[in-house]
Amino acid sequence: MKxxxxxxxxxxxxxxxxxxxALIEKDSSAYEITxxxxxxxxxxxxxxxxxxxxxxxKYEDIIxxxxxxxxxxxxxxxxxARVSNIDRSAKVVTSFNGIECSYDKxxxxxxxxxxxxxxxxxxxxxxxxxRDLDDxxxxxxxxxxxxxxxxxxxxxxGLEAAAGLKMQGMDVTVLHLMPTLMERQLDPAAxxxxxxxxxDLGIKVIxxxxxxxxxxxxxxxxxxxxxxxxxLPCEMVVMAVGIRPSAELAKTCGIETNRGILxxxxxxxxxxxxxxxxxxxxxxxxxxxLVAPLYxxxxxxxxxxxxxxxxxxxxxxATKLKVTGIDLYSAGDFAEGDDREEIVLRxxxxxxxxxxxxxxxKIIGAVLYxxxxxxxxxxxxxxxxxxxxxxxxxxxxGQSYQGGEPLxxxxxVAALPDDAEICGCNGICKSKITVKITExxxxxxxxxxxxxxxSSSCGTCTGLVEQLMTLTLGDAYxxxxxxxxxxxxxxxxxxxxxxxxxxxLKTIPEVMQELEWTTSTGCAKCRPALNYYLVCDxxxxxxxxxxxxxxxxxxHANIQKDGTYSVVPRMWGGMTSSAELRAIADVVDKFDxxxxxxxxGQRIDMLGIQKEDLPAVWADLGKAGFVSGQAYAKGLRTVKxxxxxxxxxxxxxDSTGLGIKLEKFMWGSWxxxxxxxxxxxxxxxxxxATCKDIGVICVDSGYxxxxxxxxxxxxxxxxxxxxxxxxxxxxxxxxxxxxxxxxQGWYLERIxxxxxxxxxxEIRSQIMDNTEKRKSYYERFVFSQKFAQVxxxxxxxxxxxKHEFNPMATLNLEAAE
Amino acid sequence: MNAIASTWVEIGNLSDIPxxxxxxxxxxxxxxxxxxxxxxxxxxxxxxxxxxxxxxxxGIVHDGCVTCPLHNWVISLATGEAQGADEGATQAYSVKxxxxxxxxxPGSGK
Ligand code: SRM
Ligand SMILES: Cc1cc2nc3c(=O)[nH]c(=O)nc-3n(C[C@H](O)[C@H](O)[C@H](O)COP(=O)(O)OP(=O)(O)OC[C@H]3O[C@@H](n4cnc5c(N)ncnc54)[C@H](O)[C@@H]3O)c2cc1C
Ligand code: SF4
Ligand code: FES
Numbered sequence: 001m002k003x004x005x006x007x008x009x010x011x012x013x014x015x016x017x018x019x020x021x022a023l024i025e026k027d028s029s030a031y032e033i034t035x036x037x038x039x040x041x042x043x044x045x046x047x048x049x050x051x052x053x054x055x056x057x058k059y060e061d062i063i064x065x066x067x068x069x070x071x072x073x074x075x076x077x078x079x080x081a082r083v084s085n086i087d088r089s090a091k092v093v094t095s096f097n098g099i100e101c102s103y104d105k106x107x108x109x110x111x112x113x114x115x116x117x118x119x120x121x122x123x124x125x126x127x128x129x130x131r132d133l134d135d136x137x138x139x140x141x142x143x144x145x146x147x148x149x150x151x152x153x154x155x156x157x158g159l160e161a162a163a164g165l166k167m168q169g170m171d172v173t174v175l176h177l178m179p180t181l182m183e184r185q186l187d188p189a190a191x192x193x194x195x196x197x198x199x200d201l202g203i204k205v206i207x208x209x210x211x212x213x214x215x216x217x218x219x220x221x222x223x224x225x226x227x228x229x230x231x232l233p234c235e236m237v238v239m240a241v242g243i244r245p246s247a248e249l250a251k252t253c254g255i256e257t258n259r260g261i262l263x264x265x266x267x268x269x270x271x272x273x274x275x276x277x278x279x280x281x282x283x284x285x286x287x288x289x290l291v292a293p294l295y296x297x298x299x300x301x302x303x304x305x306x307x308x309x310x311x312x313x314x315x316x317x318a319t320k321l322k323v324t325g326i327d328l329y330s331a332g333d334f335a336e337g338d339d340r341e342e343i344v345l346r347x348x349x350x351x352x353x354x355x356x357x358x359x360x361x362k363i364i365g366a367v368l369y370x371x372x373x374x375x376x377x378x379x380x381x382x383x384x385x386x387x388x389x390x391x392x393x394x395x396x397x398g399q400s401y402q403g404g405e406p407l408x409x410x411x412x413v414a415a416l417p418d419d420a421e422i423c424g425c426n427g428i429c430k431s432k433i434t435v436k437i438t439e440x441x442x443x444x445x446x447x448x449x450x451x452x453x454x455s456s457s458c459g460t461c462t463g464l465v466e467q468l469m470t471l472t473l474g475d476a477y478x479x480x481x482x483x484x485x486x487x488x489x490x491x492x493x494x495x496x497x498x499x500x501x502x503x504x505l506k507t508i509p510e511v512m513q514e515l516e517w518t519t520s521t522g523c524a525k526c527r528p529a530l531n532y533y534l535v536c537d538x539x540x541x542x543x544x545x546x547x548x549x550x551x552x553x554x555x556h557a558n559i560q561k562d563g564t565y566s567v568v569p570r571m572w573g574g575m576t577s578s579a580e581l582r583a584i585a586d587v588v589d590k591f592d593x594x595x596x597x598x599x600x601g602q603r604i605d606m607l608g609i610q611k612e613d614l615p616a617v618w619a620d621l622g623k624a625g626f627v628s629g630q631a632y633a634k635g636l637r638t639v640k641x642x643x644x645x646x647x648x649x650x651x652x653x654d655s656t657g658l659g660i661k662l663e664k665f666m667w668g669s670w671x672x673x674x675x676x677x678x679x680x681x682x683x684x685x686x687x688x689a690t691c692k693d694i695g696v697i698c699v700d701s702g703y704x705x706x707x708x709x710x711x712x713x714x715x716x717x718x719x720x721x722x723x724x725x726x727x728x729x730x731x732x733x734x735x736x737x738x739x740x741x742x743x744q745g746w747y748l749e750r751i752x753x754x755x756x757x758x759x760x761x762e763i764r765s766q767i768m769d770n771t772e773k774r775k776s777y778y779e780r781f782v783f784s785q786k787f788a789q790v791x792x793x794x795x796x797x798x799x800x801x802k803h804e805f806n807p808m809a810t811l812n813l814e815a816a817e
Numbered sequence: 818m819n820a821i822a823s824t825w826v827e828i829g830n831l832s833d834i835p836x837x838x839x840x841x842x843x844x845x846x847x848x849x850x851x852x853x854x855x856x857x858x859x860x861x862x863x864x865x866x867x868x869x870x871x872x873x874x875x876g877i878v879h880d881g882c883v884t885c886p887l888h889n890w891v892i893s894l895a896t897g898e899a900q901g902a903d904e905g906a907t908q909a910y911s912v913k914x915x916x917x918x919x920x921x922x923p924g925s926g927k
Binding site: 519520521522523524527528546547548549550551552554555559561562563803807808809810811 | 826828829833834835836837838840841842843844845848851854855856869870871872875876877878879880884886887889891921923
């Protein structure tokens with residue numbers, strides 16, 4: 001049997017990743033494959049570095065091929081192995097760390113290098129580029145100090161870096177040499193809108209900015225100085241002024257290069273056994289910096305490696321900027337010229353600008369800002385050279401206006417021809433997606449991504465792909481495998497919570513704007529949830545929105561079926577005194593309260609109070625030392641206790657004292673759903689601690705902490721969190737657990753449901769085993785209590801929200817009628 | 818009766834009502850809830866849910882509707898009608914703004 005041919009690939013970026021997939025799909029046994037990567041990792045989606053930088057995604061989310069993939073496909077991947085030499089006569093490559101490998105066919109895919117302007121100071125610590133994960137990690141590291149950053153370069157990469165750093169909390173300035181941003185993809189009008197959008201994000205943009213030098217202090221970046229003398233202090237400089245094809249390796253081994261590695265249409269270099277692929281390539285005088293053309297090259301090489309005769313003919317490219325909240329699309333050539341006409345549409349209030357450049361009745365360029373939905377359609381017309389004279393009048397309004405009635409989006413997708421391109425990055429057309437869906441019975445977006453590649457790169461066509469799935473599968477497709485929070489959004493609770501943190505959203509309108517709520521002011525489901533998330537995440541900054549709370553939390557009493565209210569004061573740990581009981585008795589008499597009841601939570605409920613009387617009732621209770629029992633709150637409710645060592649002959653610890661301590665420490669805190677605690681003095685468990693959200697059972701050797709019990713709609717015994725020895729440890733563990741739940745729970749999700757979702761072991765390991773995590777949860781709880789432990793009754797007695805308790809007007813009916 | 822059908826009575830200032838909130842007006846033994854939406858429109862409904870008489874003034878105001886505090890029926894502020902699958906209607910009244918002044922027509926609830 002003939003030995004397998006050997007294929008060596010240099011560089012493990014996006015282009016060769018695609019080439020290998022295509023090759024394996026065609027013939028998985030043709031080659032013994034070895035791949036060298038200078039980066040110390042597997043293949044990941046470089047386009048998604050910006051969401052990683054901004055905190056919207058993690059590295060794990062953007063991996064394209066994990067280690068298993070290389071194993072399954074018998075590919076030898078050398079990580080951290082930069083190839084330093086190619087011996088073409090011996091057909092051997094060598095890496096700088098001494099790995100040698102011979103080849104029959106070689107693919108050079110070394111990508112490109114970020115260009116660094118050799119300014120004075122460019123070698124200082126803190127001058128970074130934006131190319132790979134290491135760069136992103138460095139940026140995130142510096143951004144932790146929340147200082148100032150200067151980004152040099154207002155192109156695609158520079159702007160994505162600036163937006164990401166801003167989301168990490170840095171103060172960002174973008175310096176751009178040209179008069180408008182992204183001048184290679186945008187005309188000045190769109191560039192201007194973009195600049196304004198960036199300034200709205202709080203990012204400073206200086207155009208026509210000539211950088212003079214970078215100043216340092218102790219070897220680190222300290223400031224950037226412009227030619228006009230402006231000095232911008234900063235802790236970080238990101239240079240994003242362009243890329244250079246990385247062609248040196250090819251050049252030193254005698255392969256023909258110019259700007260990039262020269263290839264002919266079959267993608268072979270001047271050496272017929274050596275192909276070049278990706279950004280390092282120069283083909284017909286063009287070097288590319290976007291993935292779509294590289295993927296086309298990848299398919300050509302995969303075929304030619306298997307004795308095919310494919311040819312690459314060059315590509316027209318389209319660009320989208322991946323900054324959340326900014327919609328921008330550009331394709332083709334949009335310079336003005338005598339032989340060209342343009343069609344422009346502006347809608348200032350909507351912040352929309354669209355411009356098409358037409359030559360000989362064909363679209364040759366398109367710039368869209370603010371509304372980019374028709375980008376792919378225009379791009380399709382452009383690539384096909386469609387004659388547009390018939391639809392010239394309505395062309396700019398987009399596809400849905402063609403042919404009479406505006407189409408709904410789904411009908412518009414249905415109307416697309418089979419060969420219409422859906423995913424620009426991967427060059428996937430409509431029929432390829434629909435055929436695969438039917439053939440393989442795909443039902444989830446992830447499956448469609450895995451099998452077609454559509455929307456697996458930059459992700460901006462996800463909506464289109466989902467519409468195709470709906471068209472093909474009908475009701476069988478449920479786009480929201482994640483249950484949305486409510487009808488106002490397609491995002492689930494977890495995504496909303498993550499994005500509130502990542503994007504530092506601090507008001508409800510901001511959340512709704514940034515996360516694209518489909519209603520103007522939300523609904524009764526999402527508003528209370530958002531209000532809680534914001535209270536929890538920004539305790540010192542967020543101003544609680546009472547209009548987004550249920551009535552009970554708004555007026556700090558429980559509404560009854562007849563519109564009256566009940567009032568439950570705290571009785572710490574269930575303990576009371578003659579003075580307290582007397583005060584309650586007096587209040588009941590004075591306000592003629594119809595019912596008094598001992599609750600299931602070891603305290604006393606006064607029921608049937610008129611709303612108008614509430615402040616006066618509270619004033620009297622307050623004088624006796626009572627505060628609100630928060631019997632209405634998604635927050636700390638009761639801490640039940642038993643008598644413990646104080647009285648009980650079996651008591652092992654001071655369960656009453658510990659319960660009171662916990663209640664006094666934790667009262668006032670808001671939680672995703674109500675939070676009830678109990679402390680029992682021995683395993684006889686008279687305080688019923690083993691069905692509470694958090695319970696403590698005292699034992700001879702210390703304390704057993706329990707959690708995730710339920711005794712309401714569901715009944716469930718608690719799980720053991722762990723054992724501790726001292727009261728102080730109980731406090732720290734219980735409080736840390738409560739905070740973890742506060743930060744992760746979905747609104748209205750009791751602790752037992754949250755625990756089921758997160759995993760008991762995960763919770764145990766974070767709270768019991770990870771001291772650092774536990775302490776930081778604890779500290780965050782303590783911090784937020786500074787703003788939460790204000791007795792709401794006392795506030796209202798002092799006049800807060802007076803309007804809640806009085807009618808606006810009393811009309812004399814006699815007079816009116 | 819008709820004569821009073823268009824008597825506008827001044828009941829207070831727009832700023833007396835919290836945005837996305839409500840205040841009550843006592844009208845003999847009836848209570849009318851005056852609502853203020855996010856974009857400063859005002860509406861008036863009898864403060865009685867068509868379901869089980871829940872006080873609508875205590876609900877959450879959103880999207881031209883109020884969600885009843887007792888069992889979450891959603892009631893249109895403009896018409897008083899229950900939305901979605903629920904059926905029933907609450908009496909709507911006329912209320913309008915003259916500048917910042919809220920004018921209410923007690924006779925309109927017929
Ligand atoms: C007053 C009290 C009954 C009593 O007379 O003893 C009570 C009264 C109400 N409970 Fe309760 N629960 C009371 C102890 C309990 C207990 C027992 C306990 O806390 O040890 C439970 C079981 C444990 C638990 O929390 O799950 C309990 C499980 C519920 C549930 C079911 C919750 C669940 O997730 O399964 C609800 C409904 C809900 O919250 O959605 C509920 C809801 C209610 C509401 C708030 C119904 C409502 O929305 O109007 C009742 C308010 C009446 C009022 O205006 O005061 N109540 N409720 C108790 C007040 C305790 C306190 O001092 O704060
Ligand atoms: C932040 C960011 C955002 C982007 N956004 C978009 C976008 O939205 N749309 C779009 O179309 N494009 C985008 N791009 C561009 C796109 O990522 C590139 O066009 C594409 O990744 C290039 O693929 P490649 O395989 O040619 O090179 P790369 O993906 O750069 O891979 C080259 C690899 O080769 C390695 N290497 C280099 N020399 C050697 C050597 N001698 N030996 C071994 N290994 C070596 C490098 O370490 C690198 O890992 C973006 C790029 C960045 C950095
Ligand atoms: S069990 Fe609780 S919710 Fe049910 S009627 Fe009794 S107090 Fe109300
Ligand atoms: S009383 Fe309004 S929903 Fe039941």
